[in-house]
Amino acid sequence: VTNSESLAPGERAALGALLERMFPADARGPGASAIGAADYIVAALAGAYAAHLPDYRAVLAALDAAARETSNAAFAESPAEQQDQIIAAWESGKLDQPDAPLCRHFERIWRHLREGLFCDPEHDGNRDLAGWRLIGFPGAQHGYEAAEQALDANVLREPLARARRREPRRAPATLIGSAPAEGTDVCIVGAGLAGMAAAWVFAEAGLSVLVLEAGPARTGKERVLDELAGTSVRNDGGAAKYNHEAPTWRRNAAESAQKLAFPQGLENGLGGNTVPWGAVAHRFHAGDFRARSETVERYGAQTLPGDSLLCDWSVDYDAMEPWYAIAERVLGVSGQEGNLQGRAIAGGNPFDAPRRDPYPMPALRTSGLGALFGQAAAAAGLHPFPLPAAIATQELRERGACTYCSFCSRFGCHVDAKASVQNTLLGRALATGRVAIRADSEVTRVATDDRGRAIGVDVRTADGRTTFQPAGRVVLAAYTFEVVRLMRLSAGAQHPDGLGNRTGMLGVGYMTRQQPSVYAHFPGRRLNRFIGPTAQAMAVDDFNADHFDHTGLGFLRGGRIACFNQYLPIEASGILPPGVPRWGAAWRDWVLAAYHATAMLFIDPEILPYRANRLDLDPNHAARDGRPLLRITFDIGDNERRMIAFLQERARMIAERMGAARIWARPPLTGPISTHDVGGARMGRDPATSVTDDCGRVHDTPNLMVLGGALFPTLPGLNPALTILALALRAAAGVAGLEATAVASAARR
């Protein structure tokens, strides 16, 4: 690294002074300088964050110029009071110039400061674990005992840095499994949840399967116990493709779409998003499959928002039940039954649809905070239950039981307790001897013949070469965004507007979850949320779906409220109530007081489908290879605004009963950042209103299937992946002619 590629000495001095004022030392311990935050940023600017170097230079130069204007001294040599005034001026935009909106960089530099304070020392910040000691975070512990999760337990552990040893970055070979036969029966695009489920079922039916995966082959354990490495911007292997192809977003057709400032954290690579997922594995309610009928029967058709596409699914819960059971067995889902064969079970979710079999494993243990939530909810007449999760609570095959380490959602699991493709479907698929997976192989187009049938795909490999892969059937399982993008990009003579778009429905009805969580502060208490996975949560479903009378409320449907664990310090130090500044002694005071004492009541609101919310190609933004990016047009409707206000009010009520002193809420529209992106290739019976049938077969393109959330016609107030898996199993079996009983018996092997 030469000087021109990193900060000059004067710039380093300014950076050090800036960060120290943002997180100043006090009697309780060191500030940003001694913790090494500046060293971290300097190192990052010479590597992972090199692209941000010009922004840093511009900001530091402006700080210096402002200081010299007032006192004729550099920023680093100015009095602290003056430095504070200049930082305030920067944050509020007063240092902006017409061609240099410097305040825009505040959020990113603030984020980098938090990384430097609280990252694993492996990344050159958090010197001598001083940042972690300051807030009492025990670091990269292997796991915790139940007693340590009791409310107000004082966890006395010496902070632990992550061992420097890294797991191998990738599985050894780009080609995994048997060499693909010349005439591949099925070519699947995407080795994530839906793609690998379909690969397994097709192979069980005797078909030869080639899975093409754009990202690298990987073990899924590349980023264990390391908060910084779990962020998408740092995840060089897993998120590289997605980060460069993140869609653009606008709220309506009158706006011009902008690139997302912070990508969603979606991953590319073997296993897809089953590596970083949080593993909440909730079946949809029976009523979710007939949301329109349920609404019309109870409230009348006039209550449906005029522009919504709210509909029933073309499958019902009874048809899905056997597939849910197989999906839960494959993943090893733990949970507490609420409705076993129609019999209510105490402690479970009374709103659950009937299940034929118990959960494969007992639920995750209840933390002290979870119990507090449960007591408060029950006292309010609600029905708390532990969330079901694809997390092993007992040893299962090669998988260990959960150790409650807390580096869970956004990370791979160090003991394989959390289900991923790697520790579930991959072995099953390979055991058939009929599946090959080729990593680093990005599909760029689906080829069709002159009769409009899919006949194979164009594949670009890591060496930049593009080849044609013929196949009897093509299955797109590349996550909602890339499924719709590829169908658009594959337009041809028979499909001038894209595959599946003969009736103009491709991309229509896109939905994405909003995250309007409510935060609650309990001064002086120790909630110990740095222990346990997010999925280790108590929840209530009383305000979800149509579980309550909506008469007079002004909205339809609802959402789940859950009290999540997993509170890691880089993220936690950015969660502030209104009125707390993002820097200075007041921010530091808040971070130190709030880290152990803040709970989150996470709300999963149902988002209705609307005709105006859609995915198409962006005419103004292209990926690195020149192909257009996907464009999201999305806003929530008045129905969701009113519903979210209602749910936030109910969450506040629970938090008050829990004894919170300060409660605040996120805004209702949090943008397309959720990872629950669904719709766009809706399934249904009528080609006029859908893109595929209920086995994902594209109406207007024979031999082409779609799998994944893109098929969803609605987005219930629950996590989607278990339903994505169940649908994929059902669809592949339906197309291959396998009964559920045959797939169930293969799953028991």
Ligand SMILES: Cc1cc2nc3c(=O)[nH]c(=O)nc-3n(C[C@H](O)[C@H](O)[C@H](O)COP(=O)(O)OP(=O)(O)OC[C@H]3O[C@@H](n4cnc5c(N)ncnc54)[C@H](O)[C@@H]3O)c2cc1C
């Ligand atoms: C941090 C995080 C937490 C989450 N938590 C939960 C949760 O708790 N519960 C839940 O239900 N869901 C959760 N999700 C969502 C869940 O992971 C996804 O819904 C699920 O993985 C989707 O499955 P899929 O098969 O459709 O796509 P993916 O699993 O994303 O797989 C798609 C694959 O296609 C590949 N691909 C993309 N483009 C191409 C191309 N052009 N050519 C070849 N391959 C391509 C990708 O690289 C990827 O491997 C979470 C997601 C994230 C990121």
Ligand code: SF4
């Ligand atoms: S399942 Fe999650 S919390 Fe449990 S051990 Fe694995 S990563 Fe840690």
